[in-house]
Amino acid sequence: MTDDNQDDDAEGLTYAETGVDIDESEAATKALIGAAGEFEGDYAGLVDIGEQYLALATDGVGTKLLVAEAVDDYSTIGIDCMAMNANDLLAAGVEPVAFVDYLAVESPDEATSEAIGAGLSEGAKRAGVALVGGETAVMPDVIKGLDIAGTCAGLAPKDAVFPGEAEPGDAIVGWPASGIHSNGLTLAREAATRDHDYTDPFPPNPERSIGKELLTPTRIYTDVLGPLRAAETHAAAHVTGGGWTNLTRMGAYHYEISDAFDPQAVFEFVQSEGNVSDEEMHRTFNMGTGFVAALPEGDAVGVVDASEDARVIGHVEEGDEAVSVRGLTLA
Numbered sequence: 001m002t003d004d005n006q007d008d009d010a011e012g013l014t015y016a017e018t019g020v021d022i023d024e025s026e027a028a029t030k031a032l033i034g035a036a037g038e039f040e041g042d043y044a045g046l047v048d049i050g051e052q053y054l055a056l057a058t059d060g061v062g063t064k065l066l067v068a069e070a071v072d073d074y075s076t077i078g079i080d081c082m083a084m085n086a087n088d089l090l091a092a093g094v095e096p097v098a099f100v101d102y103l104a105v106e107s108p109d110e111a112t113s114e115a116i117g118a119g120l121s122e123g124a125k126r127a128g129v130a131l132v133g134g135e136t137a138v139m140p141d142v143i144k145g146l147d148i149a150g151t152c153a154g155l156a157p158k159d160a161v162f163p164g165e166a167e168p169g170d171a172i173v174g175w176p177a178s179g180i181h182s183n184g185l186t187l188a189r190e191a192a193t194r195d196h197d198y199t200d201p202f203p204p205n206p207e208r209s210i211g212k213e214l215l216t217p218t219r220i221y222t223d224v225l226g227p228l229r230a231a232e233t234h235a236a237a238h239v240t241g242g243g244w245t246n247l248t249r250m251g252a253y254h255y256e257i258s259d260a261f262d263p264q265a266v267f268e269f270v271q272s273e274g275n276v277s278d279e280e281m282h283r284t285f286n287m288g289t290g291f292v293a294a295l296p297e298g299d300a301v302g303v304v305d306a307s308e309d310a311r312v313i314g315h316v317e318e319g320d321e322a323v324s325v326r327g328l329t330l331a
Helices: 022-036 064-071 077-091 110-127 185-192 210-214 222-229 243-250 265-274 278-284 297-306
Strands: 045-048 052-060 095-105 130-138 146-157 171-176 205-209 235-238 254-257 289-295 311-317 322-325 328-330
Touching (some): 064 077, 064 146, 064 210, 077 110, 077 146, 077 222, 077 289, 095 110, 110 130, 110 146, 185 265, 205 210, 210 265, 222 289, 222 297, 235 243, 243 254, 243 278, 243 289, 265 278, 278 328, 289 297, 289 311, 297 311
Parallel strands (some): 095 130, 254 322
Antiparallel strands (some): 095 146, 171 311, 235 289, 254 311, 322 328
């Protein structure tokens, strides 16, 4: 993707200008963690229970809910909620086993709850976890519309958890995203609705609406855990908020990406409609690659062979903490 086709006369959107400043968000998160005390784990909190770790992750689906509300289709939101939690556990080397949800609503609606529940059920099937309960809260003085979040529990033998630190010389194996997933929707919504409605045909595929395209559910990467555990995996990353800078969560190294997966058409649409720069796109979205892992080159070959759609997309180098991808350097 390049800036060549962008309209220089139109104001280019940034994530911060649409209301989400990633740097401020990370600072607030660090402040919360600092006040609450240190905990073990990055993508998931790890609790020592003897021979295993119990891992917990919690997340929601963000402003993707506003797209669902606009097109009155909540059927995939539950999948997203499951994915955002299960994928974080998988990035730690933990197998997700159980999930509880929390649905907060302005006023109860049976059809909406049923659609969300169906999505949660489908998400649980894809993740291979048990739905073990949940809570619905009616809070008209607090909630406008609805919000959903969940907590996923997982288990892992202590020697199965990824160390969490890449090593120079490691290959980076990647898996493709299913689309925009559940991050950056504040920017994507603003761009997509500048000159369109959610119900308008999606230009690259007029048989689908723009809203339906934005609601494409987040891929759940349960299938990557087996191959990664069978290898000497040093670290993994779920590419979420912060886009490609998520790779630096695997350690303060230089990540050279030479063969990233192509972005789906929805990213080109958002970039064009919002006149968004290449750098802003890669700092906000997964841009076609949803999950990565760092491991020795020899092990990477085995992981790719054991995976349906994985490939080596780059490697880890000594150097300043940054990600180089498609001619950009993201620090």
